[in-house]
Amino acid sequence: MQSDGRVKKALVTGGSRGIGAATCRALARDGWLVYINYNESADKAHDLAREIGGRAVWADVSDEEAVKAMFDAVGDVDLLVSNAGIAHPGQIQDLTEKDWHRLFQVNTDGAFYSCRAVVPGMVRRKSGNIIIVTSVCGVWGSSCEAAYSATKGALIAFTKSLFKELGPSGIRVNAIAPGVIDTDMISCFSAEEKAAMAADTPLGRLGTAEDVAELATFLASDRSGFITGQIIGCDGGFQL
Numbered sequence: 001m002q003s004d005g006r007v008k009k010a011l012v013t014g015g016s017r018g019i020g021a022a023t024c025r026a027l028a029r030d031g032w033l034v035y036i037n038y039n040e041s042a043d044k045a046h047d048l049a050r051e052i053g054g055r056a057v058w059a060d061v062s063d064e065e066a067v068k069a070m071f072d073a074v075g076d077v078d079l080l081v082s083n084a085g086i087a088h089p090g091q092i093q094d095l096t097e098k099d100w101h102r103l104f105q106v107n108t109d110g111a112f113y114s115c116r117a118v119v120p121g122m123v124r125r126k127s128g129n130i131i132i133v134t135s136v137c138g139v140w141g142s143s144c145e146a147a148y149s150a151t152k153g154a155l156i157a158f159t160k161s162l163f164k165e166l167g168p169s170g171i172r173v174n175a176i177a178p179g180v181i182d183t184d185m186i187s188c189f190s191a192e193e194k195a196a197m198a199a200d201t202p203l204g205r206l207g208t209a210e211d212v213a214e215l216a217t218f219l220a221s222d223r224s225g226f227i228t229g230q231i232i233g234c235d236g237g238f239q240l
């Protein structure tokens with residue numbers, strides 16, 4: 001609830017599964033009205049909306065018109081969590097131009113379209129909060145994930161620019177850089193490979209979607225009111 005009695009509205013892109021879904025649950029627990037964006041997982045998004053008293057809203061974030069229509073329907077939001085993302089592991093010689101562009105369309109263009117949609121309302125109200133989900137891959141780079149890492153590195157530069165532009169309007173912009181988080185995104189790895197990644201993590205385990213969600217809710221709250229422009233790891237100490 002805002003000080004004027006208005007319910008706080010958040011929209012989480014890619015809220016249907018994984019880190020996004022955990023973030024939707026945690027935000028709802030903290031009193032937010034949560035709009036759960038989904039692309040392909042309609043049933044999961046609608047089930048989650050029923051569970052947390054939120055609203056499921058469709059848009060493929062790589063589709064500029066669809067993103068605009070979604071935000072037009074939702075109206076002003078106080079918080080955007082730009083989380084939707086895809087990965088495409090593989091050696092560079094096996095990466096097609098189509099793969100490269102699709103990664104940028106979803107991971108990077110999607111964040112741009114979403115931020116551009118929420119900013120005018122936030123500037124008008126002189127208040128707002130944007131959280132962008134990047135990755136340790138964007139910070140350190142990652143073998144066999146050059147394209148994915150490039151999309152996430154772009155989001156880091158984007159965050160580091162946007163917070164400067166929007167700070168004077170009372171808008172905070174931060175990014176979360178998760179390490180290896182046990183969601184569908186890493187289902188391509190075997191149990192042995194996951195065990196090896198856990199062993200490479202100083203805290204000795206993979207992260208959970210809830211680990212990331214708790215950082216997101218902190219950044220969403222007034223408890224982090226003087227924090228902006230930060231790229232905050234949630235990685236158990238993992239470095240690539």
Ligand code: NAP
Pocket residue numbers: 013014015016017018019020037038039040041042059060061062083084085086087106133134135136177178179180181182183184185186
């Ligand atoms: P996930 O379990 O695979 O979930 C991906 C989410 O993104 C789903 O909700 C999916 O929605 C959504 N999404 C994908 N393409 C979309 C599109 N075109 N339009 C709208 N939504 C779309 O992945 P996750 O692990 O939770 O990843 C969430 C974010 O964290 C991503 O940005 C990812 O790069 C980042 N991250 C993950 C890890 C990790 O180890 N898991 C590490 C670092 C960063 P639908 O199912 O409805 O299509």
